[in-house]
Amino acid sequence: MKHLIFTVCFVILHHSFAQKVGISVSSRFFHPLSKNDPLSTLDIIEKLNVTQIDWLYCSESSKIKLLKERNIKFSLAINPQIPDSGEYTAKGRIIGLNGEKYIAPWMKVWNQKNPNWGCVNSPFFNDLFIRKSKELVDLGAYAILVDDSRFNEQSVESGGCFCEYCVNKFTRYLIDLGHTEINDKFNYKEYLKSQGIMKFKYRDNTILYRQEFCDFQRKSVINFLNNWKYSIKTYSQKVDLLTNNYRGKWDSIYSIFDGGICEIVTDSLTDSYFQRIVKINNELKKSQSFTLVSNDIGLNLQFLLLCKKYSITAIAPWDVFIGTGKDNKPLRYYLDVDILAALYKNYSLFKGYKIIKNKDNSLLTLQFKKISNKKYILRNKAD
Numbered sequence: 303m304k305h306l307i308f309t310v311c312f313v314i315l316h317h318s319f320a321q322k323v324g325i326s327v328s329s330r331f332f333h334p335l336s337k338n339d340p341l342s343t344l345d346i347i348e349k350l351n352v353t354q355i356d357w358l359y360c361s362e363s364s365k366i367k368l369l370k371e372r373n374i375k376f377s378l379a380i381n382p383q384i385p386d387s388g389e390y391t392a393k394g395r396i397i398g399l400n401g402e403k404y405i406a407p408w409m410k411v412w413n414q415k416n417p418n419w420g421c422v423n424s425p426f427f428n429d430l431f432i433r434k435s436k437e438l439v440d441l442g443a444y445a446i447l448v449d450d451s452r453f454n455e456q457s458v459e460s461g462g463c464f465c466e467y468c469v470n471k472f473t474r475y476l477i478d479l480g481h482t483e484i485n486d487k488f489n490y491k492e493y494l495k496s497q498g499i500m501k502f503k504y505r506d507n508t509i510l511y512r513q514e515f516c517d518f519q520r521k522s523v524i525n526f527l528n529n530w531k532y533s534i535k536t537y538s539q540k541v542d543l544l545t546n547n548y549r550g551k552w553d554s555i556y557s558i559f560d561g562g563i564c565e566i567v568t569d570s571l572t573d574s575y576f577q578r579i580v581k582i583n584n585e586l587k588k589s590q591s592f593t594l595v596s597n598d599i600g601l602n603l604q605f606l607l608l609c610k611k612y613s614i615t616a617i618a619p620w621d622v623f624i625g626t627g628k629d630n631k632p633l634r635y636y637l638d639v640d641i642l643a644a645l646y647k648n649y650s651l652f653k654g655y656k657i658i659k660n661k662d663n664s665l666l667t668l669q670f671k672k673i674s675n676k677k678y679i680l681r682n683k684a685d
């Protein structure tokens with residue numbers, strides 16, 4: 303009888319989660335990266351029965367071949383920091399008012415070889431970005447993911463771009479807007495410096511043409527991405543174009559893409575947020591997957607269950623970015639593989655799970671809801 307009760311409960315619970323959503327991981331890099339790297343992308347594929355990999359930085363065809371052999375769909379990532387000179391970012395970059403090359407504020411401590419973002423108004427960077435994207439298409443990616451697609455628009459928050467292309471184009475932009483008080487000799491960079499302005503502040507209303515400059519930088523990104531999209535879609539009609547859209551938003555830049563991968567924050571783990579996202583994406587016909595920015599196991603399980611409930615692809619919490627660590631390196635989170643594998647095998651078992659921790663956090667027990675007269679305990683694990 304006990305067995306019968308268990309079976310009936312299981313079937314009912316299982317049925318409510320019947321819609322199939324692919325299992326995606328975001329192995330940001332193809333592990334192992336070196337002989338000392340204990341992580342393995344292929345291992346995780348096998349253990350979690352992964353069907354796709356998203357946001358992967360990889361251009362080595364020998365590694366890509368391993369994914370193809372396993373019938374794994376993969377999206378390959380590109381970002382504003384594509385190197386142009388060996389491993390370095392030297393040419394066609396965003397340059398501030400005082401000649402400094404732009405580094406995203408959250409990356410300043412990462413000490414990368416290629417920290418500088420490309421300028422969307424640089425013809426050199428335009429060609430580079432299209433060429434590198436086509437190389438990713440050639441590797442067989444189902445999608446190209448532009449990681450940080452706001453380019454110059456984002457840089458405005460830290461001073462914007464005053465490279466020769468931006469300065470010249472901005473003069474033309476102002477004249478086309480009907481600013482008859484200037485002529486084609488006008489140089490916005492020189493003008494700001496003549497006013498003693500050492501840094502362009504995007505919220506400072508006292509700066510002449512401040513709003514026009516912000517609009518110009520945003521529109522430049524839109525033009526750049528539309529041109530890039532045309533080139534890539536002409537090159538391959540099949541490939542999807544994705545971006546990491548903050549909080550699942552679709553603004554004038556993100557809307558250029560077919561879909562988004564959103565790094566959601568923990569306050570978004572609510573039914574109302576997920577319902578809103580599903581509604582918006584259905585209306586706009588955008589694909590949307592989520593990755594959670596948290597290293598809390600309970601929140602991550604809650605996240606995976608919500609994604610399952612709303613048929614949204616969840617990037618498995620394995621190798622996901624959660625901020626910058628004390629060592630000034632990007633901090634990544636890996637949820638226990640066995641727990642993840644159990645969840646993907648049987649979501650319904652996790653309905654009503656409970657996490658019990660020892661007071662000193664040394665022991666973690668994952669305890670499941672009583673669905674017969676037994677309690678189901680998956681594992682005990684040193685934290």
Ligand SMILES: [Zn+2]
Pocket residue numbers: 395396397421422423424463464465466467468469
């Ligand atoms: Zn520029």
